Amino acid sequence: MNGFKEITPFSLTENPFKLIGKDWLLVTAEHNQQCNMMTASWGGVGILWNKPVAFTFIRPQRYTFGMLENSECCSLCVLDDSYRNVLTFCGTKSGRDVDKIRETALTLEHIDGVPYFAEAKIVMIVRKLYAQNMNADGVINTAVLKNYRPDGSDWHKMYINEIVKVLVKE
Ligand SMILES: Cc1cc2nc3c(=O)[nH]c(=O)nc-3n(C[C@H](O)[C@H](O)[C@H](O)COP(=O)(O)O)c2cc1C
Numbered sequence: 001m002n003g004f005k006e007i008t009p010f011s012l013t014e015n016p017f018k019l020i021g022k023d024w025l026l027v028t029a030e031h032n033q034q035c036n037m038m039t040a041s042w043g044g045v046g047i048l049w050n051k052p053v054a055f056t057f058i059r060p061q062r063y064t065f066g067m068l069e070n071s072e073c074c075s076l077c078v079l080d081d082s083y084r085n086v087l088t089f090c091g092t093k094s095g096r097d098v099d100k101i102r103e104t105a106l107t108l109e110h111i112d113g114v115p116y117f118a119e120a121k122i123v124m125i126v127r128k129l130y131a132q133n134m135n136a137d138g139v140i141n142t143a144v145l146k147n148y149r150p151d152g153s154d155w156h157k158m159y160i161n162e163i164v165k166v167l168v169k170e
């Protein structure tokens with residue numbers, strides 16, 4: 001974790017609405033020595049079961065989805081605005097078709113075996129606690145349905161992840 005210092009989630013002063021919704025997250029996971037990352041801007045942070053948690057919502061079509069399913073931990077990286085093109089690339093290209101790490105030239109590092117990128121300004125190392133497939137049964141306001149195909153094949157899976165480490169750039 002060269003260049004980073006560890007802080008507790010309670011010391012994070014950045015606005016989570018901005019971090020997730022505007023800066024966007026790079027969700028990075030690894031399985032069988034294959035690493036992939038995708039951009040995510042839907043999610044949240046908070047407290048559940050007395051633990052600091054991060055919520056992510058991932059559609060099953062994502063290549064990253066398989067890696068998340070097969071790994072206990074992943075990282076959520078926040079990069080500054082100079083990486084906007086990288087984030088757009090990682091949010092529009094699939095790791096099935098391109099090697100995103102090579103194409104973006106981001107520097108892959110690991111902490112406790114969990115992949116993250118050295119260019120990040122904030123890294124959250126998270127461990128899955130709970131996951132659930134979302135579906136139309138839970139819908140209270142039908143306005144939500146416009147986000148999903150009529151055949152229901154693209155409903156997100158919600159992951160509730162314990163935040164085990166927060167690293168910030170020194
Ligand atoms: C700004 C932005 C935010 C996104 N947020 C999410 C998200 O929260 N959940 C999701 O499943 N896909 C999200 N995506 C789409 C994935 O990042 C995109 O489909 C990506 O190409 C998947 O890559 P992969 O197939 O290598 O996993 C987002 C894309 C962009 C550009």
